[in-house]
Amino acid sequence: MQKGVNDAKKLALIPLILMIFTSVFGFTNIPRSFYLMGYGAIPWYxxxxxxxxxxxxxxxxxYGSAFKEEKGGIYSWMEKSVNPKYAFIGTFMWYASYIIWMVNVSSSIWIPLSNAIFGKDTTSTWSLFGLKATQTLGLLGVIWVITVTYIASHGLKSISKVTSVGGTAVALLNIVLLFGGIFVLVANKGKIAQPVASASAFISSPNPAYQTTLAMLAFLVFAIFAYGGLEVVSGLVDQTEKPEKNFPRGLLISAILISIGYSLGIFMVGTFTNWKEVLGSQNVNMANVAYVVMNNLGYQIGHALGLPEATSLAIGAWFARYVGLSMFLALTGAFFTLTYAPLKQIIEGTPAKLWPGKIAKIEDGIPKTAMWVQCSIAVVIIILVSFGGEAAARFFAKLILMTNVAMTLPYVFLSGAFYSFKKNKQIKKPFEIFKSNASSLIATVIVTATVAFANFFTIIQPAIEGDLSSTIWMIVGPVFFSLVALLMYNRYEHVKEKSPVKVSTKIKPEHK
Known part of the structure; x- marks a missing residue:
């Protein structure tokens, strides 16, 4: 076995937890949730x-424990639980949406960096070589994607180091929020900024725009999708140290920490932030609310210490800068993971003949050729969007709508396949939480129904609000990606039927 593969198979428990934390937990979901629903966000989470x-x-x-020897991640899981075609459609749709995610983040990642350096978003004024701001960010995005691909193509060790930094930065950000909130609470003798007059404070929203049933259902969808991304790192089970023990443990520890972290974080924001005074301004929005909240935390800490107003304001500004730095590092960590993990799963899980040329070739445990093809596709889209004017911008907006549901619909494929997985007695299951058929069926129905509802509501919400075009494009996305996947798979079956059967004494694995 090659040295690169050996190295890749030693992902310890703590780095695994940090990779999961980086890929799933979004710190900005905490201030955004408080902004939308106040304490009323907690029950929904x-x-x-x-x-x-x-x-x-x-x-x-x-899944991970049963298929710990499999390299194909979610594709292999669904293939062995249901069938290859079902697995490929779900995995391809999921993978395609991450390319659009990469394009989107490659240009927006500079906003938190700007906040870290300048204390505010100055990206609208950036210019390189006389280019406009949009073109400059596009150029930076191209450089970013190429650099990340180059580093990530050198193996999992380089990826895990970056994601560990990103995970640690986000963890520290939450520690600052938690202990900063406790300090302000103690200094104010237990008086919280956003009062809890009654139990209704944990149901209703202080935000005037979130008073209706429709708005509350929209927030439930927001809360469900805030937990997305777990399946990305699930594909790394074959590269985890003692996978049958560490992989389930890492997932469970992460799940509990993330669930508690979101709820506790939202409550802590209320201890030092009065919604009406701090977030009620028209200048506060979903894009900048994280910086506003943490700026306020720094200011409140300075105020609690009895420091002069100017000093308190300066502390607030530095807290906002730290948010920018942490979010930049977290997005960097997520970018490295998502540049490699989804591609690894779809390439290593599927038959090599599904892919043209040398795309399916694995070198040193890494699908290097596929990573550079992926990089090229992302770069082309970035250039088209950045330099293509308003028509290209509208096209990209439609692409985002197309992947809005396509990114989360595979959760339905995965949870829907779970009952078939449990009923298949030929699959060895070293780790089981759902021990009976009844509990497996209940879990399958609840999870599948929850995600299906979230996707259904996401699709129909724009139409209900009068934006039929967005609803149509969100339907077009999954349909388009499914058709492409079906065409690719049918082509593979046609090629497979035409290929002559060769008698050989050597075993040639079809999966790479």
């Missing part, structure tokens, strides 16, 4: 954690 995230994590842990 707990509900979606109970009905989706924790049982879904248990499912991933069972």
């Amino acid at each position: 707990l509900l979606s954690g109970i009905t989706f995230f924790i049982p879904y994590a248990f499912m991933m842990a069972e």
Whole structure:
């Protein structure tokens, strides 16, 4: 076995947890949730954690332990539980959406960096070689994608180092929020900034725009999708140290920490942030609310220490800068993981003949050729969007709508395949949470129904609000990716039928 592969198979428990934390936990979901629903966000997070995230994590842990020798991640899981065509459609749709995610983040990642350096978003004024701001960010995005691909193509060790830094930065950001909130709470003698007059504070929203049933259902969808991304690192089970023990443990620890972290974080924001005074301004929005909240935390700490107003404001500004730095590092970590992990799963799991040329070739445990093809596709889209004017910008907006549902619909494929997986007695299952057929069926129905509802509501919400075009494009996305996947798979079956059967004494694995 090659040295690169050996190195890749030694992902310890803590780095694994940090990779999961980086890929799933979004710190900005905490201030955004408080901005949308106040304390009323907490029950929705707990509900979606109970009905989706924790049982879904248990499912991933069972899949991961049973298929610990498989390199194809979610494709292999669904293939062996249901059939190859079902697995390829779900995995291809999921993978395609991550390319659009890469394009989107490659240009937006500079906003938190700008906040870290300048204390505010100055990207609209950036210019290189006389280019406009949009073109400059596009050029930086191209350089970013190429650099990340180059580093990531050198193996999992380089990826895990970056994601560990990103995971640590986000963990520290949450520690700052937690202990900063406790300090302000103690200094104010237990008085919280956003008062809890009654139990209704944990149901209703202080945000005037989130008073209706429709708005609350929209927030439930937001909470469910805040838990997304777990299946990405689930594909790394074959590269985890003692996978049958560490992989399920890493998933379960991460699931519990993330569920508690979201709920506790939202409550802590309320201890030092009065919604009406701090977030009620028209200048506060979903894009900058994280910086506003943490700026306020720094200011409140300075105020609690009895420091002058100017000093308190300066502390607040530095807290906002730290948010920018942490978010930049977290996005960097996620970018490295998502540049490699989804591609690894779809390439290593599927038959090599599905892919043209040398795309399926694995070198030193890494699908290097495929990574550079992926990089080229992302770069072309970035250049088209950045330099193509308004028509290209509108096209990219439609692409984002197309992947909006396509990115999360594979959760339905995965959870839907779970009952078939449990019933298949030929699959050895060293780790089981759902021990009976009844509990497996209940978990499958609850998780699948929860995600299916979230996707259905995401699709119809724009139409309900009068934006039929967005609804249509969100339907077009999964349909288009499914058709492409079907065409690719049918082509593979046609090639396979035409290929002559060669008698050989050597075993030639079809999966690479």
